[in-house]
Amino acid sequence: MANLPPFKNEPLTDFTQPEHKTAMEAALAKVGAQLGQEHPLVIGGERITGLPTFESLNPAKKDQVVGTFQEGSKEHVERAVEAAWTAFESWKREPVDVHAGVLLRAADLMRQRKHEFSAVMVYEVGKTWAEADADTAEAIDFLEFYAREAYRWRADEQPITKIDAEDNHLVYIPLGVGAVIPPWNFPLAIMAGMTTAGIVTGNCMVLKPSSDAPWIAWRFFALLEEAGMPPGVVNFVSGGGSEVGEPLVTHPRIRFISFTGSKQVGLHINEQAAKPREGQLWIKRVVAEMGGKDAIIVDRETSNLDEAASAVVASAFGFQGQKCSACSRLIVDEAIYDQLVPLVVEKTKKLRIGDPTTPDAQIGPVVNAKAMKTISSYIEKGVKEGGEILAGGKVDSTNGFYIEPTVIGPVGEKSTIAQEEIFGPVLAIIKAKDFDDALRIANDTEFGLTGAVFSDNEEKLARAQEEYFVGNLYLNRKCTGALVGVHPFGGFNMSGTDSKAGGRDYLGLFLQAKAVSRRVGSAPKTVKDAKGF
Secondary structure, three states, rough: OOOOOOOOOOOOOOOOOHHHHHHHHHHHHHOOOOOOOEEEEOOOOEEOOOOEEEEEOOOEEEEEEOOOEEOOOOOHHHHHHHHHHHHHHHHHOOOOHHHHHHHHHHHHHHHHHHHHHHHHHHHHHHHHHHHHHHHHHHHHHHHHHHOOOOHHHHHOOOOOOOOEEEEEEEEEEEEOOOEOOOOOOOOOOHHHHHHHHHHHHOOEEEEOOOOHHHHHHHHHHHHHHOOOOOOOOOEOOOOOHHHHHHHHOOOOOOEEEEEEOOOHHHHHHHHHHHOOOOOOOOOOOEEEEEEOOOEEOOOOOOHHHHHHHHHHHHHHHHHOOOOOOOEEEEEEEEHHHHHHHHHHHHHHHHEEEEEOOOOOOOOOOOOOOHHHHHHHHHHHHHOOOOEEEEEEEOOEOOOOEEEOEEEEOOOOOHHHHHHHOOOOOOOEEEEEEEHHHHHHHHHHEEEEEEEEEEEEHHHHHHHHHHHOOOOOEEEEEOOOOOOOOOOOOOOEEEEEEOOOOOOHHHHHEEEEEEEEEEOOOOOOOOOOOOOOO
């Protein structure tokens, strides 16, 4: 199995082709017939039901129940952690072929049911066909990429300096049992990547899915079982943050925490993880990605403003702006403001809003009523602070949680909507005096995840490479759409721990290095009297 072909990204589906459109429609029908089913907790392979439950709802049809899930508790966390440590004793000893084999089989199975996984996300979080398809493709990429990376980290000989007197080598061993707390916005790709990075390196996990996206997490967990994952290697414990998430984070036998979500929750997790509990033998490791306030700079020396405007609109409003990488600030050189902004407004107004189960919808609902209320309040703040609504701004909660893609500008660089993460379809436009001013404004945020610069001036692009302080910088292209293996993903400052998911560093976060030295050849002369040493 080690002789795998080179990694290649999973191709995206072209739904303009009749056969792909028909296949997706069939998948939506099949998955739609399964809505409303109840799903258990799974701890050490045991299915647990009969608990209080909560519902996952379709944000496009807010009264439609996607699935019913068990409300786990602190007791279930305790049982899951114990089951994971029990499984760890055997799982950590399995060869890399076994660990990677589960991921590769899961990738094959997911590829066969690609549209079904995408259909689940259409119903559960309101992704359009294209956005859901990209999410599923990225999940397959994580499975394939991390399987290959496991061989490099755990099977290949690590380079160290050789000496004659000793046989030395360096090995990487798993950490133990970890907690996985994934987000709802990339509910398959990010969740799958976080979970499988842990198990392919020999760890065992407790997976607490987002309460806004438990069904897709359940489908993925069932896929891992089908792919040959032994009981207890991943334990599925659904439930709320207070009942499941907090006991997981503070548990003394949790060795590491993998989290993707808001800055507020990420900082809380980091704080709690830093406090040793009774019986805890280690400093907990936290792998966190916590969002951004990403900006695209469009310089006056940009000849193709139409292309730049298209990239801004795609970055700002893909999946309703509910991406940590989304462009929420457009920083425009004042010399071209009156040329660029009308293009952005025009393209925004042309976006088609609709039920994401239909193939023509480009913009679906935001994830829930709370998100709708929060985003709406930011739009109001943008206007109160002097911005003008140039496009969108309307809210429709008749059937689902719909907000028009909204452009507000110009706004002050210190205004609320220019500084705080909104996580919705709202773009703030800021004027800059020149390129120096634009870079200063772009860096004037507590976040540092993604950013982009459009310019025909190579010196300015070179300056951006040096001075634009983000983990993922894109030049003359949009600031979303990172590909596994191509764009290792993770940011600076309050955007997280720069974990670089989908990169060659990532699996090292779930391993610890052990140096082993053995003396060879003749024994050295001993000291007769060692009392003084």
